[in-house]
Amino acid sequence: MYTLVVCEKPDAARRIASALGSARESRAAGSISVFDVTYAGRNYKVCSASGHLYGLVDRTKNRSVYPVLDLEWAPIDDGKKGKGAAARAARFINAISLLARGADSFIHACDYDQEGEVIGHSILQYACGGKYEKSLRAKFSTLTDDEVKEAFATLAKPSKGLAEAGRSRHMLDFIYGVNLSRALAQSFKAGSNNNGYRNLSIGRVQGPTLAFAADRELEIRLHVPDPYWVLSADFEKDGQVVRARYEKPRIEKLAEARAILDACIGRDGAVSKVSTKKVVLRSPTPFNTGDLQREAYRLFRLSPGYTLAIAEKLYLRALISYPRTSSQKLPPSINYAKILSGLAGVSLYSQPASTLLSRGRLVPNEGPMADPAHPAIYPTGIAPRLSGLEFKVYDLIAKRFLATFGDPAVTERTDVSINVNNHIFLAEGRAVLYDGWMAFYRPYASSLEQSTTVLPVLHEGDVLANKQVTMEEKFTQPPWRYSQASLLAKMEEEKIGTKATRADTIATLFKRNYIAAAKRGGGIEATDLGFAVVESMREHAPTIVSTELTRLMEEQLEGVEQGMKEPADVIEYAVERLVESLAAFREQGATIGRQIGSAAAAAQPNVVVIIGGCPVCKKGQLRIIKSRTTKKRFVGCSNYASGGCRASAPLPQKGGIRVSKTTCRCGWPIISVAFGRGKRWNTCVNMQCPYKEEKKG
DNA sequence: GCAAGGTC
DSSP states (O other): OEEEEEESSHHHHHHHHHHHSOOEEEEOGGGOEEEEEEETTEEEEEEEOOSOSEEEEETTOOTTOOOOOOEEEEEOOOOTTOTTHHHHHHHHHHHHHHHHHTEEEEEEESOSSHHHHHHHHHIIIIITTSOTTTSEEOOOSSOOHHHHHHHHHTOBOOOHHHHHHHHHHHHHHHHHHHHHHHHHHHHHHHHSTTOOOOOOOOOTTHHHHHHHHHHHHHHHHHOOOOEEEEEEEEEEETTEEEEEEESSSOBOOHHHHHHHHHHHTTOOEEEEEEEEEEEEEOOOOOBOHHHHHHHHHHHHOOOHHHHHHHHHHHHHTTSBOOSOOOOOOOOGGGOHHHHHHHHHTSHHHHHHHHHHHTTOOOOOOOOSOOOSSOOOBOBOSOOOOOOHHHHHHHHHHHHHHHHHTSOOEEEEEEEEEEEETTEEEEEEEEEEEEOGGGGGSTTTTHHHHTTOBOOOOOOTTOEEEEEEEEEEEEEOOOOOOOOHHHHHHHHHHTTOSOTTTHHHHHHHHHHTTSEEEOSSSSSEEEOHHHHHHHHHHHHHOGGGGSTHHHHHHHHHHHHHHTTSSOHHHHHHHHHHHHHHHHHHHHHHHHHHHHHHHHHHHSOOOOOOSEEEEOTTTSSSEEEEEEOTTTOOEEEEETTHHHHOOOOEEEOOSSSOEEEEEEEOTTSSEEEEEEETTTEEEEEESOTTOTTOOOEEO
16 A cells, blocks of 8 residues: 655656655656655655646637637647647556555645646546545645655645635636637637638736737837937046046036036046945845846847756756746755765866865855745756857856855945036946955856946045046937846736746747837837737726736635635636626627737838938938927937037927838938828928928828 | 646
């Protein structure tokens, strides 16, 4: 007789078994690994699932019918992740079913979180014959020997509320996501003139993520650059140049900037204040999935999805720990010294690893985030044989691990105020006094190290020769577009999606052609189709494109978990609200479809700042500028301030502006301005254009 | 050809 222990994945089964004692591995039917181990006089067979083996299926199987509200749990079928998933799940289910027959008791040892509770629940209920409530739960926060033993010594009743909350989460996501996606796709079909089908989708995570990109794109398109002026000055002391900027970083009036320039040109400065400040920079915290994805993007421009795929490979080759983790913690049980000894045997890391080993006391600088089943990502210490991007990602992980143990770095910042005719200019010096952890993180810490600026030694009252004062006209910039990495960070911040799925969701939005690489300036831009989907959802099912749905769902599921709410009531309430949204789609399906359809076909408006060369002075460029006095937008020449070019023209105050490729015969640019729904008006910018003619676009 | 969530 034995107790069957059900784990979430093969790797966890191996670790749990070996934590309990000396385990013997064998192959069960379908060749999945099973570990026999005796612990405290009891025989255990430790087996595992491979993530979710069961999922929700639509009983009707007809993908053109909605709403689908009648769902059941069944072995997963081959989905979008490719063929073979169903066969793999069947292999695990068959093997576990056989093992269950000989078991007299069951332990649920999947990851101790909501999703893990569901994975174990399904297996114990469906593969083991309704054993969930009779099973006992092993609760651990990381899979270390001590914690696993502790969990088996203090087995608890299964958390039925948690399982119900998780199962309801699956239900709600399916009901909202599948139904609204079907409604979208079918309204597109109804509204398009060729009756074509287009695979459209929306969901609790896709929706808000797309809305982030669309809202940002709108901000960018609506941005009107405001002019401002920047003053800077170069001084000299003992042959060394001191670069300084005017104390006000932006001067919004040209007259004011001119006045300061005139007052300061050719006049020497006097040092009026010198202050130095030590800044201590703690070592970085170890990587969780998102941290690694962001850093790999910053340094190598790798997409989050690609980084995770590479990390997955490194993990499968036993070079790094499990890469899907929220944790920023490295418990001592991973054995720092052992890992460092391993790294000391790799020539690239031997010097830093030995340095750390010689210190004796090793304390990593941990971050606040934790994960129920895994520590932060760390190298195992096994010598890697890698090249290309795999090497880069490994190197980043290894050096980050080393840096985590490094001393705080100490930098010094010097601020100098320079008085020129009662105008204050500021110069700033930075120096690294002690590099500490930075030495372990080279070259990845370089942006911090390279901020070094050397100033000559300066004292209050020193007189500095004024070499030059310059005035530069600049324009306020629109906000940055999201990159894949910053969009992922935004999702983390808004608490939507999970460490393992965020990159996938972004990839889905690309696949649907809701977002695309921006034509200029890098980053992601929402496409017209993306805008149209957000717009129609905001009108008919607004919660799906808002993070509010996640928040509301979590509130309700919290009630289910605590046993205060019935899952059926929570789902019924959601269905009632969903059905209202779907009613609008039924009534206005064709109209919605036409809107989305025409958006999908329409060209992208350009982001316009410069609209063409100046036909008057022939030197400057015509730009869209917002007047400081009237707050209205107009066209002005960039050569206005420096060259006195007075070329200007009024603009309509509403509607997106695009520039035509052709210039008017009078030499001025032709623009098209959006008005109404999808209509544009083409016109020459020149007020006195002798060829003025309006063209419908 | 539909979600989001596991894992490979």
